Amino acid sequence: MFLSIKNIPKVFWSSESPYNFKPKPTTLFFLILGLILFGIGEGLLIVSTAGNSPWSVLAQGISLNINLSIGIITFLISVVVLFFWIFLNQKPGIGTILNIFIISLMIDLCIKFIPTPDNCYLQILLAIISVLVVGIGCGIYLISNLGPGPRDGLMIGLQKKSNLPIAIIRALLEISVVLIGWYLGGTVGVGTLIFAFGIGPCVALGLFLVNRIFN
Template sequence: MFLKIKKIPKVKWSSEKPFNFKPKFSTFFFLCFGLSLFGLGEGLLIVSFTGASPWSVLAQGISLNVNLSIGTITLLISVAVLILWIPLRQKPGMGTIFNALIIAIMIDLCIKYVPTPSNYIHQLLLAVISVIMVGIGGGIYLVSNLGAGPRDGLMIGLQKLTNFPIAVVRATLEISVVSIGWYLGGTVGIGTLLFAFGIGPCVALGLYLVDKTFD
């Protein structure tokens, strides 16, 4: 089943090389589509008002202890994660660049135009949907093989190092990050916990669905 996936599958529109800066249209389309879903899911989680993603909790927790904004901390975390790529032998590609741009745009658009549900059950449902969207979107853009985003690259590198299933590696990362953020004072809600425990299986599900759909 999808929870046992250990490798990023390759399909007919996957790039042959992750450092291809002139991909075919279908590869570029699915890269952007996956990242758009990812960013929309992140934005919906914030809009649901049930808690932010673990990495945002970490940024908030650090910002409460230093004189820097959450946005600045988020950027510094991305840089720090990219530095961790070096011993894991991960390299940035087009997907790494578009990851930062498209996800940021989608989050801003979502926050601006999508209202927060007034009913708590609807807020919780929106949070669940958002986590699934982030996972499936992440799976799609990873399969494009144009370079992973900072956090996904760390996930892939650690998977290769440990040979643990992707779902286990991603869940461990998210739970560790949110724990540190919470300890530092970051706000944790039910949506945060849903993201921390659900994102690993959802990314694996996204990889599985893409592999089966385009096999």
């Protein structure tokens, strides 16, 4: 089933190469759609107030130990992750660039227009929905093959080196990040754990569904 997926599937609208700077309209459409969903999912997790994302916990933990803001730490983490791309043979593309802008925009829109539930159970439900939305969005935009974001590129590169299923690689990556961030003093919530343990299977599910629909 979907948990055993090891490779990013190809469909009729997938780009032949991440270096394609004149993609087909359908490829660009699905890239943007996937990134929009990804950003909405990230925004819903923030709105839920059930816990920060794993990488935010890491950034918070590091910032508590050195005299730099969470924003700067987040940027530096992305730079370090991109550096590892060199050893993992990952290729950037327009998707790598659009990843930054579209996801940030959707997070801001979610925070502005979606109210935080006042019930803790609804907050947890919203956190669960956020992970599903991120997973589906991630599956769509990765299959466009126009370049992954920093963390997704790290996931793909590690999968190719280890030959483990994507679900396991992503889960191990996120859980490791949470543990390091928590050890350094970062705040971990229920939503953080839901995201860390759930995002791997949800990304694999997104890849499986898109492949099933279009192939």
